[in-house]
Amino acid sequence: MDSNTKNNDRTLEVKKTGQGEGFFQSVREIFNYREMINAFIRRDLRGRYKGSVLGFLWTFINPLLQLCVYSIVFSVILNQPEEKYYLFLFVSLIPWIFFSSSVQGGSTCIIAYKDMVKKIYFPREVLPIATVTTNFVNMLLCFIVIFGVVIFSGTPLNPLALLCLIPVFAVEYILALGMAFLVSAVTVYLRDMEHILGIVLMAWQYLTPVLYGFNIVPEEFKVLFSLNPMTPVITAYRDILYYHKIPDLFTLVSALIMGVIILIIGWITFSKLKRRFAEEL
């Protein structure tokens, strides 16, 4: 499989069916299709709101409206104790939206391109990767607003803590990608997955300290909460942007380990199921 024939300027890749692709071959092939990932991200970001009056602004309006609703319910009606609750919530809500929309969007990404999957060869991994990355770019854009709000709220930013954002982004991306691999492949065979996920993600959001702080979780449930990989991720965002402190290294490493495990499970599942996508769709 590795013996390549040279033809003029380009090395001809020899592909043989009937034997499983190795991990490195798959990764190299995905890398070769990087322009397809780019093109799909561009297409999604630019195409999504074409035709709507407010266009790209919806990227910001949507989370801001959600923020308003939660802020009103929790700080006015439920009397949340946190000061500047809007900020407390905002810095965790945006990362949560990235995660949940990656999983929800990931579940339908293969089916949405069913005509292409049935007729053209390309590494199927491109679709979940593009979906998650599009949502990731959306989150980064929303972070511009977050920084604006944090500065506006008057508390000085901690540069060292801000640097910690990069590994936190990476951990959350790994988690989201692993979940997207898993659910995108399974949904092809089990269409209910899409609807099940709606409920699961809602429950998941309430079981993650997004709307409240980890400190108010009852002591006996704290261990259980720590098994949720999104708990340390969301807590880390809040440490950095709300409390302006460096997040706890131990929780971050444990989140990374859980993320990598989920990514491996997702990748293996996807690799096993992708060969029959075209027949199942």
Added chain:
Amino acid sequence: MEIKETEKKEVPYFIEIDDVYKSFRVYKDKGTELKDKILFKHRNNYTRHKVIDGISIKIRPGEAVGFVGHNGCGKSTLLKMISRIIYPDKGTITTRGRISGLIELGAGFHPDMTGRENIYTNAAIYGLSKKEIDKRLENIIEFSGLRKYIDTPVRTYSSGMYMRLGFSVAINVDAEILLIDEILAVGDGEFQNKCFNELKAIKERGKTIVIVSHSLDQIEEICDKSYWINDGVIKMEGSPKDVHAAYLAGIGNPGVEI
């Protein structure tokens, strides 16, 4: 891009199909819903339908071959297996080089994006890098004959223009293997002629072309060899004229394109 005569001997086959078998699950009542999966877990509600029943074909660089046969004989399945959209149950298929297909033209086109932007998306789906697309952009635009409209959104295109743009991208990918399924009816007569000439030129450059078509004339015009596929096996192979004559005689409807 021409392969020299001396090198030709060393260049291996571009496509090697080695004793391939494929059967599909034909579901009586396909349940992809959870309810069905749980309730009918132990019910084997599908039968196996053999589509390809032991086929071996080798195709050299610079060779163009056609697959003929009645509907459901397995020729499109074979094409899909060459492009690795589906995988054989048994046997192996080895391909060398990039594969492009005139199968789904204009894949990934976004109606609100311009022709130029869509060229990038479409070509990227064939696995081209940004640099490679930049290099081919001029040729693609030139070939499509849509220069005037290239910066307008493709939703304003007629369906013919849409196909022309898709065709121009697919044909300019510069793949070693070009797979064509039943779509040489793109655009008007003039554009069709252009396509045929381009296909011949591609063949001259040492690329491999595989055509599945019911239009026997098209195969005769381009291909060196034709395979008559019947019930998942090769019933006859040889020069297109001979094979097609036998094929038409075999189905008892001479002169009629099935």
